[in-house]
Amino acid sequence: MVTQGPFHGRHALVTGGTRGIGLAIARRLIAEGAPVTILGRNAVRAEQTAREIGAAGFAAADVTDRDGFIAAIREAEERHGGISILVNNAGQAESAPFLKTAPEQFSRMFSVNLESVVTACQAVLPGMVAAGSGRIVNVASTAGLKGYRYVSAYVAAKHAVVGLTRALALETAETGVTVNAVCPGFADTDLVRESVARIREKTGREEAEIIADMVRDNPQKRLIDPDEVADAVVWLAGEGARSVTGQALAVAGGEVM
Numbered sequence: 011m012v013t014q015g016p017f018h019g020r021h022a023l024v025t026g027g028t029r030g031i032g033l034a035i036a037r038r039l040i041a042e043g044a045p046v047t048i049l050g051r052n053a054v055r056a057e058q059t060a061r062e063i064g065a066a067g068f069a070a071a072d073v074t075d076r077d078g079f080i081a082a083i084r085e086a087e088e089r090h091g092g093i094s095i096l097v098n099n100a101g102q103a104e105s106a107p108f109l110k111t112a113p114e115q116f117s118r119m120f121s122v123n124l125e126s127v128v129t130a131c132q133a134v135l136p137g138m139v140a141a142g143s144g145r146i147v148n149v150a151s152t153a154g155l156k157g158y159r160y161v162s163a164y165v166a167a168k169h170a171v172v173g174l175t176r177a178l179a180l181e182t183a184e185t186g187v188t189v190n191a192v193c194p195g196f197a198d199t200d201l202v203r204e205s206v207a208r209i210r211e212k213t214g215r216e217e218a219e220i221i222a223d224m225v226r227d228n229p230q231k232r233l234i235d236p237d238e239v240a241d242a243v244v245w246l247a248g249e250g251a252r253s254v255t256g257q258a259l260a261v262a263g264g265e266v267m
Contacts, residue, residue, distance in 0.1 A: 015043020016248060021066070021091045023083065025049045025073055025130065026100030028059045030199035031149060034236035035097055037063055038244045044095060047086040049073075066090050073100045073126035074118075083133045092141065093134040095247045098127045098171075099149040103164045116163045123167035124174070131178060135187070144187040145247040148175050149239070152195045155258060155266045168193075172258045179256030188255035190246045195262030196224045198233035230263030 022039045026032040027048030039046050045066035050056040053070035060068035067089055071082035087093060102122045104115055127148055138144025153161065154168035171191060178189040196202060206220050213220075225231050239261050245251055246259070260266040 015041070017042040017044035017095070019091075020044050020094035021087075022046045022095035022097065022247070023049060023069075023086055023093050023130075023134070024097040024099055025126070026149075027065075027097075028052070028055050030201055031194065031197055031236045031239050032097070032099035033059065033063070034240040035099060035149075035243050036065060038237070038240040039095065039097075039247070040064055042244060045090050047090060049082060049086075049100070073129070074121045076125075076129050079126065079129050080133050083130065087137075092137040094138070094141070094143070095145045095147075096130055096134050097147050097149065097243060097247075098130050100126055101149065101151075103153075103161060105160045105164075107160055108162045111163055116166070119163035119167045120170070123164065124170045127171055127174060131174075131189075135178075135182070138187045139182065139185045142186040144185075146178070146187065146189045147243050147246050148172075148189070148191040149243075150175070150191040150193045150258060152193050152260060152262045152266050154191065155193055155260060175258065176256045183255060188246070188252065190251075190255060191258040192239055192242045192246070193258050193260045193262065193266070194234050194239045195228050195260075195265050196233055197236055197239065199236055202233065225263075228263040228265045232263065234261055234263065 022044040024032050024036045027036045028050035036046050036048050047067045048060050048065050049069040051072050056068040056070050069082040069086045071079045073079050148171050150171045151168045153165045154172040175191040209220050242261050
């Protein structure tokens, strides 16, 4: 495990850190010297991932279980010190036409994508403010900056995350804490590949055609590499971005300008 670097001694917590974008972020923070706690729902997977990437530790919790989530954060702080960098990456997307989207689906999307961010921020902000420094980076989505068909609940939740980010940035502007969001487009993760496989099974379409349809609004016409998102997060968490707060940074090949 790296022990020196620009983030040496700055305890980072990455939710949803066992796969995809969250895993890429955790790896980059570790490479920069941060002791990282990765949080996931599955304890076995979280422990295994933490060991494989050289994380300082792991925590297991469902981010929609407020009490369990807070308990996991407190346990991580007891083991590795207060949270200096919080990356709210855990999220989920469900699709359905709006008129077929049940209230329960809206509740689920707001619970996992928005309320979990509220829980984590309320848990760690007092310590950051007391320390006079801290970085919160919320992994939102281009869905937090524009509309998409058939994912209205997800779009609404991610727009709320961006709004929350801006409000917290103003409230913490004089405390040494910054609050920002990164907004990836469709990224080359196992979740997206699994979605492509399901579409292919249902429709018989070729993988390349399905991906081309996904990225049709991306001027670069490609899936985003998770490491590109991780680069943005690491920059926002660094000292050089201390004047950057309340921003929603699109990592999407020019899809949102």
